[in-house]
Amino acid sequence: MKNLLILLTLITLFACNSDDDNDETKLIGVYVDVGIDLTVINSDGEDLLNPNNPNHLDLDKIRVFYEIDGELQNMYDPNMNAPRMFWVVKHDHENFYRMKLTLNAKETESKPKTILQWDDGSRDTFETTFERTSNTLIKKKLWLNGEFLTEFDINRDTEPTFNFSK
Numbered sequence: 001m002k003n004l005l006i007l008l009t010l011i012t013l014f015a016c017n018s019d020d021d022n023d024e025t026k027l028i029g030v031y032v033d034v035g036i037d038l039t040v041i042n043s044d045g046e047d048l049l050n051p052n053n054p055n056h057l058d059l060d061k062i063r064v065f066y067e068i069d070g071e072l073q074n075m076y077d078p079n080m081n082a083p084r085m086f087w088v089v090k091h092d093h094e095n096f097y098r099m100k101l102t103l104n105a106k107e108t109e110s111k112p113k114t115i116l117q118w119d120d121g122s123r124d125t126f127e128t129t130f131e132r133t134s135n136t137l138i139k140k141k142l143w144l145n146g147e148f149l150t151e152f153d154i155n156r157d158t159e160p161t162f163n164f165s166k
Contacts (some may be wrong), residue, residue, distance in 0.1 A: 031136045033154070035163040036126070038099040048166055049088050049097035057166070058145035059088060061119035072115060086116075098161060103128050105137055118166065 040048040040057060046114045048057045064085040065072040075085045087104040102113035103126060112127040127143040150160055 010118065019038075025100065031138065033138045034103050034105045034128075034130070036101050036103060036139075036142065037139075038101060038164055039096050039161055040099065040164045040166055041096075042166055044082065046108075047096045049099055051097075058119040061081065062086070063117040064101070065115040066106065067109075067113035068104070068106050069108070085114075102127075103129055107132065111143070124164070 042048055042055060046053055046055060048055060050056055062084070064075045066075055077083050082100070082102065083089070086099050088097050088099050090097050100115070101116065104114040105128070106112045111127040111129055114128070116124045116126065127144055129141045131138045131140050132158050138154055139152050141151050144162070149162065
């Protein structure tokens with residue numbers, strides 16, 4: 001019995017890997033952060049995501065496309081909570097609604113593109129870079145229509161919300 005206990009202890013010690021022990025950004029578990037928040041207002045300051053606003057956007061006509069291997073793919077998965085890769089929620093501390101958009105994070109692309117097609121057919125293109133490890137996928141930089149918007153910081157208390165005027 002004593003030999004079995006020693007053998008199990010040795011196996012456990014040799015199975016441990018200390019390569020990442022000094023990595024300050026090491027997270028426990030799996031961490032995925034591939035979404036952004038958008039508010040959409042018109043020139044009068046009206047919230048166009050608010051379903052009570054008579055001028056609100058028609059969410060059923062909004063589409064999200066991911067560019068994968070040079071081709072646009074209309075994203076729709078009826079088995080997901082947000083089948084069109086976005087959902088709208090009322091922000092807890094503000095009177096505005098927010099669109100939560102899931103960005104393309106295809107690992108074969110260096111700057112995956114997400115195209116948001118609004119209800120009027122106009123489009124905005126997001127490009128994102130990501131940090132990838134064995135247990136994380138974190139957005140790092142974001143461009144909108146070719147213009148650099150921001151660099152994300154996992155240590156920041158709050159994430160920016162991007163405002164659109166329609």
